Amino acid sequence: MDALQQIATGALSILSFETIFWIILGSFLGMIVGAIPGLSSGMAVALLLPLTYTLTPLNALIFLTCVYVAVTYGGSLSAILLNTPGAPENAATAFDGYPMAREGKAGEALGLAIAASALGGSISYLFLMGGIGYVADIALSFGPAELFLLALLGVLILSAVGTADPVKALISGAIGLLIGTIGLVPTGESRAIFGSLYLVEGVQIVPVLIGMLVITELLLMIDQDYIVDQDKMAGNRGVAGIFRGFRRALDYPVNLCRSTVIGIVIGLIPATGATLAALASYTIARRTSKNPESFGKGNPQGIVAAESANNACSGGALMTTLTLGVPGSVATAVLLGALTIHGLRPGPALVQQQGPLVYGLISAAILSQVFMVTIAGGLGHAFSGSLAIHTRILVPLLMIFSLLGSYAGRNVSFDAYLMIGFGLLGYLMKKYGYLPVAVVMGVMLGSIADNELVRVLQLFRSHWYRAFFERPIAFVLMVVLVSILARALYQGLFGRRKKPAE
16 A cells, blocks of 8 residues: 555544544643643643543544644643743743733734644644655754753753843753752762652652742732733733734744744654744744844744744654654653554554554644634633633632642642742742743753763763764754854843943
């Protein structure tokens, strides 16, 4: 059976009431979970995995994939309306989405995010359908040196994203990197656990994420009566604003296509993920814009860049997961486990042996984009009502959800205390101009950088520098890192001296 026949057979296999039901249910549940800060795509897929044990392999994988994709959609709702991203990949969306919401344009911001997500996701799955028959050689060419540099790039890139003080952004990222190295070292030794068994596996990302990005904002909300001035609520609640955002997303075709390509390419690289894709696309959109100073203040192109990239990343991540058996994120790692549970072995032979199933899965992912646009539009309109709730009600409710979210990961109270501690730290950082989101990125990527650096030292021993200078990709990444670092330091140290003179 050739590729076209397999694609046709796979597409026809999803045209049943039962399969479409699982597509819609997965999209709806994933979006609900994504809108709740702290409940990541990996957690959502893992929690819902037991529901698929009695399903056919096709329906099980379709359901979990739709959950995985929809979480990113849902995360944009809370990122725009509350400035509390449901998942790290939506952090860049909040940079311009939340300022638009504060100006009474929440509906338009939601429409931009939904349209960009749908277009970026659809294009990435079409790419996946056309390219999954080939092994992703680009991903295999990345060794430990490249992955180490990419982890650092994910933190350093924040210094170029319109921060008022790049030096403080770098310090924030460095703090996160240090926290991310706590726990067991790849060589088997423990580092900075202070005798606590809860830290053996490292600092869990969920308490850090909720504490730094949610609790921090809740503490800042206490001084307000409402999140948004009530005379601006008409713009937030109107469905017309969402449709206006749909149309406006098409006004930026170059940004949309460029960000989608960035998302696909980064998705192909294991251990990077949608967060880096969104931040990289956002930075490039800002640097190529005629009005870069408007980014971070409600520029629609920032939302388009972030959302098209983080959704496009899922197509690339699924390609490496299915064809190479290398998950690009926690969620795709759970999907990898689901494949094994249902008797399927990921790898180059999967497409040859289970072609109709693989192409059926991709077809379902494309079809799910239609349902997700409808569901996201309805949820966005309903969820925007949270902006009209008094903070005396909203803050305690979100505090309770945050406590439950931090506790749900491991069912230990230590994580709840950890969340509170990071929330207080984030509050102080915000007050003094530091960047909590950079700490989150550092914690996420710190363990990756640590592990890959150890691998470099083990492979190259005393000649470790050769891994960075003799490998072309590693050398290019290192040049990019040095350039970003030099630019950030120059702006931070000398930019402030020029302002008084001006």
